[in-house]
Amino acid sequence: MNVVNNKWIGQRTIRPDGVDKVTGRAAFAADTTMPGMIWGKVLRSPHPHARIKSINTKKAEALPGVKAVVTSRDIVDFRIEKGAVMLGIQDMRWMCRNVMARDKALFPGHPVAAVAATTEAIAAEACKLIEVDYEVLPWAIEIDDALKPDAPILHEFNKFDGKPSNIMGRIESKKGDIAQGFKDADVVIERSFTTRPVHQGYIEPHACLISVAADGKTTIWSSSQGQFMVRAMTSMLTGIPQSDIRAIPAEIGGGFGGKTIVYLEPLATLLAKKSGRPVKMVMTREEVMRATGPTSGSKSTVKIGAKKDGTIVAAHGSFYLQAGAFPGSPIRGAVGCSFAPYDIPHVLSEGFDVCSNRSKVAAYRAPGAPIGAYAVECVLDELAEALKMDPLALRLKNAAKEGTKAAHGPVFPRIGYIETLEAAKNHPHYAAPLGKYQGRGVASGFWFNAGGESSAQVNITEDGNVVVTTGHPDIGGSRAGIANICAELLGIDYRRVSVIIGDTQTVGFSNLTGGSRVLFASSMVVTQAADKVIATLRERAAKIWEIDPEAVKWENGAAHPVSPNAGQFEPLTLADLAEKAPSQGGPIGASVQLNTQGAEGGFGTHICDVEVDVELGIVRVIRYTAVQDVGRAVHPSYVEGQLQGGVAQGIGWALNEEYIYNKDGKVDNPGFLDYRMPVCSDLPMLDCALVEVPNPKHPQGVKGVGEVPLVPVMAAVANAVHDALGKRFYSLPMSPPKVSAALDAPAQQAAE
Amino acid sequence: MAKLHVTTSVNGEPVEFLCEPYETMLDALRGQLGLTGSKEGCATGDCGACSITLDGRLVCSCLMLAAEAEGHEIRTIEGMAKGGELHPLQQKFLEHAALQCGICTSGMLVASEALLARNSNPTEEEVRFWLAGNLCRCTGYDKIVRAVMETAAEMRETAR
Numbered sequence: 001m002n003v004v005n006n007k008w009i010g011q012r013t014i015r016p017d018g019v020d021k022v023t024g025r026a027a028f029a030a031d032t033t034m035p036g037m038i039w040g041k042v043l044r045s046p047h048p049h050a051r052i053k054s055i056n057t058k059k060a061e062a063l064p065g066v067k068a069v070v071t072s073r074d075i076v077d078f079r080i081e082k083g084a085v086m087l088g089i090q091d092m093r094w095m096c097r098n099v100m101a102r103d104k105a106l107f108p109g110h111p112v113a114a115v116a117a118t119t120e121a122i123a124a125e126a127c128k129l130i131e132v133d134y135e136v137l138p139w140a141i142e143i144d145d146a147l148k149p150d151a152p153i154l155h156e157f158n159k160f161d162g163k164p165s166n167i168m169g170r171i172e173s174k175k176g177d178i179a180q181g182f183k184d185a186d187v188v189i190e191r192s193f194t195t196r197p198v199h200q201g202y203i204e205p206h207a208c209l210i211s212v213a214a215d216g217k218t219t220i221w222s223s224s225q226g227q228f229m230v231r232a233m234t235s236m237l238t239g240i241p242q243s244d245i246r247a248i249p250a251e252i253g254g255g256f257g258g259k260t261i262v263y264l265e266p267l268a269t270l271l272a273k274k275s276g277r278p279v280k281m282v283m284t285r286e287e288v289m290r291a292t293g294p295t296s297g298s299k300s301t302v303k304i305g306a307k308k309d310g311t312i313v314a315a316h317g318s319f320y321l322q323a324g325a326f327p328g329s330p331i332r333g334a335v336g337c338s339f340a341p342y343d344i345p346h347v348l349s350e351g352f353d354v355c356s357n358r359s360k361v362a363a364y365r366a367p368g369a370p371i372g373a374y375a376v377e378c379v380l381d382e383l384a385e386a387l388k389m390d391p392l393a394l395r396l397k398n399a400a401k402e403g404t405k406a407a408h409g410p411v412f413p414r415i416g417y418i419e420t421l422e423a424a425k426n427h428p429h430y431a432a433p434l435g436k437y438q439g440r441g442v443a444s445g446f447w448f449n450a451g452g453e454s455s456a457q458v459n460i461t462e463d464g465n466v467v468v469t470t471g472h473p474d475i476g477g478s479r480a481g482i483a484n485i486c487a488e489l490l491g492i493d494y495r496r497v498s499v500i501i502g503d504t505q506t507v508g509f510s511n512l513t514g515g516s517r518v519l520f521a522s523s524m525v526v527t528q529a530a531d532k533v534i535a536t537l538r539e540r541a542a543k544i545w546e547i548d549p550e551a552v553k554w555e556n557g558a559a560h561p562v563s564p565n566a567g568q569f570e571p572l573t574l575a576d577l578a579e580k581a582p583s584q585g586g587p588i589g590a591s592v593q594l595n596t597q598g599a600e601g602g603f604g605t606h607i608c609d610v611e612v613d614v615e616l617g618i619v620r621v622i623r624y625t626a627v628q629d630v631g632r633a634v635h636p637s638y639v640e641g642q643l644q645g646g647v648a649q650g651i652g653w654a655l656n657e658e659y660i661y662n663k664d665g666k667v668d669n670p671g672f673l674d675y676r677m678p679v680c681s682d683l684p685m686l687d688c689a690l691v692e693v694p695n696p697k698h699p700q701g702v703k704g705v706g707e708v709p710l711v712p713v714m715a716a717v718a719n720a721v722h723d724a725l726g727k728r729f730y731s732l733p734m735s736p737p738k739v740s741a742a743l744d745a746p747a748q749q750a751a752e
Numbered sequence: 753m754a755k756l757h758v759t760t761s762v763n764g765e766p767v768e769f770l771c772e773p774y775e776t777m778l779d780a781l782r783g784q785l786g787l788t789g790s791k792e793g794c795a796t797g798d799c800g801a802c803s804i805t806l807d808g809r810l811v812c813s814c815l816m817l818a819a820e821a822e823g824h825e826i827r828t829i830e831g832m833a834k835g836g837e838l839h840p841l842q843q844k845f846l847e848h849a850a851l852q853c854g855i856c857t858s859g860m861l862v863a864s865e866a867l868l869a870r871n872s873n874p875t876e877e878e879v880r881f882w883l884a885g886n887l888c889r890c891t892g893y894d895k896i897v898r899a900v901m902e903t904a905a906e907m908r909e910t911a912r
Contacts, residue, residue, distance in 0.1 A: 014847070018846040019838070019842075021851055022845050023832070024787070024788070024829035024830050024858045025789065028788075028855060030782075031782075201889045202889055203791070203855045203888070204793065204855045205792070253793075254889050284795065285793065285799075475852065475890075476890060637849030638852070640849075641890065641895065644891060644894045645852065645891055649889070671796055672796070672798035672887060677887060677889065678893075679883075679885075680886070680897065681881045681883075681884040682884075683880075683893055685897070685898075686892045
């Protein structure tokens with residue numbers, strides 16, 4: 001029996017890793033050195049598309065200070081014709097070609113060789129001495145160009161509709177019969193949209209430090225969203241067995257999905273193996289922008305039909321997403337999430353995975369879902385306008401609820417979408433007055449969330465405190481949530497709980513930090529481990545008191561008899577029982593490993609106010625409220641932080657961020673000056689309204705919260721811009737040149 | 753080319769080092785001086801993760817040559833807490849959860865301290881424009897701005 005009084009769950013405690021991070025002591029990927037360490041650098045293709053006829057590394061190898069050179073010959077080949085070899089969502093056939101080009105370079109920045117030398121400068125110099133004979137090929141970057149009948153084909157083996165194609169795959173979610181559905185509709189709105197590729201924008205560039213001993217024992221120090229993913233991919237690409245690779249998770253300086261794959265680790269491992277020296281590699285910002293995954297640019301068409309009373313009867317979405325050099329754009333998110341907030345009888349949602357000569361996409365916060373929601377939620381705004389309905393009322397009329405069958409498959413259990421709409425409608429923000437050139441928009445969003453494999457150990461120290469080890473890199477404060485939960489369960493002050501992230505050889509397999517799964521999954525395993533520890537503590541007390549363990553309860557950090565009938569004993573605290581442990585059965589601790597189930601999807605509804613500077617075309621967000629069903633806010637500050645961070649990224653995506661390509665097919669803005677992420681003076685305070693509809697399948701009611709908040713943002717901003725100007729924008733970003741051009745358009749016409 | 757000999761002060765302690773003429777202050781700090789609290793996010797002065805002060809003036813250490821430290825006083829995030837006691841800004845950042853991944857935090861704190869040194873009562877707009885050179889991708893800045901404003905208010909109260 002374990003008495004929980006909710007003393008710590010829901011408290012804004014200080015995070016376990018906080019002091020290290022405010023004093024500069026926390027060690028991130030680039031912050032560590034090893035004795036004898038040398039530096040690795042990557043030679044990258046200058047061409048968007050080129051056949052590699054030969055690579056000559058002799059001159060580079062001869063340069064004094066150079067210790068090793070690797071090319072694709074050194075990397076394990078997963079042959080295309082042998083079929084997919086999946087690791088999570090990644091196919092190793094593409095991964096082995098993405099970390100190092102084999103027969104073809106497919107984007108500017110694609111690695112073609114890597115060098116390790118005694119200094120960074122020598123390694124960079126050696127890269128220039130490598131002779132690559134390229135046969136430059138025609139290229140296509142934009143979706144329209146990649147889909148042209150005569151488009152250059154990136155992967156010649158691929159056929160779509162029987163013809164060579166850059167469309168690498170199609171998926172669909174279907175429900176009912178849309179042809180019938182649209183016949184039933186009184187009003188039908190159909191619009192097409194485009195979005196640009198945007199980068200995750202983590203401030204910490206990819207970096208690693210790797211040592212390979214003469215016996216093959218390998219130590220990897222790197223920052224990623226999964227040390228086990230790093231170990232598995234490095235093992236598969238280098239041939240070193242997983243048992244010989246210890247991947248240590250450094251503190252990670254932001255990921256947002258972009259660090260769910262490897263770029264440098266296999267190269268540094270091979271360089272370290274060849275040279276016999278530890279090798280450090282750190283990307284420049286330019287390399288990050290050119291060669292690591294942004295998310296897809298997109299082209300979407302969405303058609304929605306409704307009855308006069310606002311009942312939506314049919315919806316059709318088709319989403320073309322740029323995968324970049326290799327298949328794997330997030331069409332599943334666009335297809336599955338876009339219509340999920342609504343109960344619609346006839347739905348067809350289809351996605352097309354389009355390769356083009358641009359860096360391979362990596363996951364970005366609710367991958368694909370914001371792209372789909374942007375199109376759907378903008379069409380809903382037009383539908384509400386056509387029906388003369390309040391946009392929230394339209395959504396409420398059609399909101400998914402318990403029992404609704406989503407087009408992507410599941411029948412929803414108890415969900416909190418309607419609660420978010422009600423909360424938005426009743427929020428003072430929604431009724432606040434607006435001034436000239438100001439406008440308000442709303443939009444909703446859904447993300448699947450995820451469970452999956454997690455492991456944890458809960459150990460009681462000899463002095464009666466607690467160490468929790470989990471296997472998920474903590475990006476946004478998950479350790480703080482775990483500390484709260486563990487303190488709650490054990491009935492002790494949260495400061496007595498130390499939470500650390502174990503490396504691959506010290507904690508059991510734990511899947512990626514991704515899919516908004518970390519607190520959901522790790523608190524499930526930590527809860528079970530803590531329950532086991534509490535069972536042990538009660539048994540120990542029972543043994544000491546010579547009573548039945550069932551007659552012992554755990555409360556406020558101590559064992560007590562359940563009632564006076566059980567006997568009169570002084571409570572035995574955690575410290576007492578830890579002290580007596582050696583004589584009462586030994587160390588106290590438990591580990592649990594699970595494939596966690598029961599992660600339920602999350603819903604959010606956002607309200608955005610903008611003001612447009614009509615002289616300069618600048619759109620400013622002046623007020624923002626994010627409402628979300630968060631299940632249970634275990635640490636409200638970090639839940640709010642997830643909402644605020646997602647909103648800020650969405651505002652960037654909506655208003656400024658985009659990859660710009662020059663005439664040679666190269667990214668023309670590969671730095672923070674020209675790739676314009678929101679800075680502090682661009683944003684207002686970002687208000688959050690947390691709706692808590694607990695997840696019945698989780699011991700603390702937790703739902704994933706990290707990804708939903710990016711999903712509605714671009715549509716909310718676009719709808720607000722329409723409200724301010726009476727003009728709709730069908731392509732992102734709504735940057736000053738685009739807004740100015742739209743504002744000038746009628747004036748120009750009038751002048752003619 | 754021969755290395756340059758530099759005599760300077762880092763966080764109040766006398767320091768001597770040798771550097772290449774092209775070496776940045778950030779490289780010297782993170783490399784031979786072992787002070788990795790200052791981070792490199794861009795190396796072009798756009799992200800502010802490497803913020804330090806030079807004689808009290810806020811600078812991006814990635815844009816400063818190490819040799820320029822000669823005869824000046826450098827302060828970094830490592831010098832912000834006094835002994836075991838956190839600076840009020842550091843404490844407030846923790847209380848407000850004004851950090852998530854933490855990579856921008858060093859620079860944010862150094863920049864915020866430099867602001868409060870010259871303006872003990874900044875408006876929200878002043879805080880936002882002062883910190884506009886420090887990128888944060890995790891927080892949306894909300895909790896950072898609140899932490900700085902609240903620290904300023906408390907420091908004014910303490911100074912009375």
